[in-house]
Amino acid sequence: MPIETTPAFVAEPAADARFVAVPFGHDLAPPTELPLPVEALLSHYEAKGDPGEVVEVPVALGSGIRRVLLYGIGRGSAADLRKAGASVARKVKGGATVYIRVPDSTDPSDTADAAALAEGALLASYTFRIGTRRTPPEIVFVGGDEKALRRGETIARATALARDLINTPASIKSPAWLAEQARSVAADAGLGFREDAALVGFGGIRAVGQGSATPPRLVELTYAPEGATRHVVLVGKGITFDTGGLSLKPEEGMKTMKTDMAGGATVIAVMGALATAGVPVRVTGLVACAENAFSGSAQRPGDVITQYGGRTVEVLNTDAEGRLVLADALAYADAELEPDIVIDIATLTGAAKVALGLRLGALYATDEPLADALLASGEASGDRLWRMPLIDDYRADLDSDIADLANVDRKMSGSAGSVAAALFLREFTGGRPWAHLDVAGPARATADDGEVTKGGTGFGVRLLLHYLTSLG
Ligand code: BES
Numbered sequence: 001m002p003i004e005t006t007p008a009f010v011a012e013p014a015a016d017a018r019f020v021a022v023p024f025g026h027d028l029a030p031p032t033e034l035p036l037p038v039e040a041l042l043s044h045y046e047a048k049g050d051p052g053e054v055v056e057v058p059v060a061l062g063s064g065i066r067r068v069l070l071y072g073i074g075r076g077s078a079a080d081l082r083k084a085g086a087s088v089a090r091k092v093k094g095g096a097t098v099y100i101r102v103p104d105s106t107d108p109s110d111t112a113d114a115a116a117l118a119e120g121a122l123l124a125s126y127t128f129r130i131g132t133r134r135t136p137p138e139i140v141f142v143g144g145d146e147k148a149l150r151r152g153e154t155i156a157r158a159t160a161l162a163r164d165l166i167n168t169p170a171s172i173k174s175p176a177w178l179a180e181q182a183r184s185v186a187a188d189a190g191l192g193f194r195e196d197a198a199l200v201g202f203g204g205i206r207a208v209g210q211g212s213a214t215p216p217r218l219v220e221l222t223y224a225p226e227g228a229t230r231h232v233v234l235v236g237k238g239i240t241f242d243t244g245g246l247s248l249k250p251e252e253g254m255k256t257m258k259t260d261m262a263g264g265a266t267v268i269a270v271m272g273a274l275a276t277a278g279v280p281v282r283v284t285g286l287v288a289c290a291e292n293a294f295s296g297s298a299q300r301p302g303d304v305i306t307q308y309g310g311r312t313v314e315v316l317n318t319d320a321e322g323r324l325v326l327a328d329a330l331a332y333a334d335a336e337l338e339p340d341i342v343i344d345i346a347t348l349t350g351a352a353k354v355a356l357g358l359r360l361g362a363l364y365a366t367d368e369p370l371a372d373a374l375l376a377s378g379e380a381s382g383d384r385l386w387r388m389p390l391i392d393d394y395r396a397d398l399d400s401d402i403a404d405l406a407n408v409d410r411k412m413s414g415s416a417g418s419v420a421a422a423l424f425l426r427e428f429t430g431g432r433p434w435a436h437l438d439v440a441g442p443a444r445a446t447a448d449d450g451e452v453t454k455g456g457t458g459f460g461v462r463l464l465l466h467y468l469t470s471l472g
């Protein structure tokens, strides 16, 4: 469930603290009797001080034991501190309290601060469970800049919210349920909220949702801080489960498809954190929610639909459903919201996952400054992106004999799957500065690793919060 730990901030660990984590090269405080000098211990364990390294030293504490966790911080970069915080948190059992001494800034040229340490520790202690509750460790930061630590906490909480939404099974997570979650996030964060179930004109969202017992929704969240001049629209794919529809997925490919609303989860979580993060621009979040079900009322391969704004699309493959719901939302944003920048995020294609694997998101953009800013935010935030090409030559592969566009390359004439999907979306952006994030790979992790936990990762929350915060 969400991060249940509320980190505390103190000047010194409690006298009876059982877990005390101290960065390499920093004094142990309060004076703790180590069995050997620190240097001897570190050299015995061949510890070099790399981020992720933790040397555990038991020391006597009254009649019990204190575990001193000597942790490496590498060069002290944000990535190093995230990894360090995560490794420390993973050493501590649920229910126990760990006191983490915050390192002094080692490199004055470094912009990294304690935020990354807090973010890593909190994200690594995230768990999701339906049934018996698993108690997370209590985390107490010792020293350090409390404002920076709170910033890390904000980012971690938003990411954990996205993870919760993604990890919730589709038996619970209908489009209406997802819209309700967005409503409660909006209420907590003071955002505007609107939900559309009638979906007049939204032919893509309706066609994808028509096979499901739980009908589709379009969610719109609004954030308008005083004095904001620019307007960014975020669009998230909110497919609560993707069977493929009548173009049915094989069992192996289907079983993780509750993840197919990860883009929408990211948009909801980011919107919920904008005020706390102090984002200075106007932001609208759109989430196109539908279940791509297999049933007698499902759309058929060969059907022709009318997207928002009037373009017709021949649906040759019902498993290419994400682009149909996103096209409606993008066209609506262009026609009605006057955005300066549009960014969509979606678990759109298996091809993006094949190309870049599980740790990188695919970035497509029609605007160079926007692409550069997102790449930089990716590096800084830990949600890394790789720029992909919008190859015009492949656009003709999406021509249809009977409609304005086909939703897939009918002839399979060799266009790349992730590129073709991006080219399809571009048709609906009205030429506005637009970026598309295909996160089919990094939205889900197969194992715990650093601050990433197995299951839904919340990829994109840190990235978009970093990007939006940086807009002056
Ligand atoms: N949701 C899937 C993409 C996906 C695949 C996400 C694997 C995460 C992991 C998407 O709706 C889809 O099915 N895409 C098809 C497109 C194809 C039919 C052109 C795909 O990638 O196979």
Ligand code: MN
Pocket (backbone or CB within 6 Å): 242, 244, 292, 318, 319, 320, 321, 322
């Ligand atoms: Mn699909």
Ligand code: ZN
Pocket (backbone or CB within 6 Å): 239, 242, 260, 319, 321, 322, 347, 348
């Ligand atoms: Zn999908």
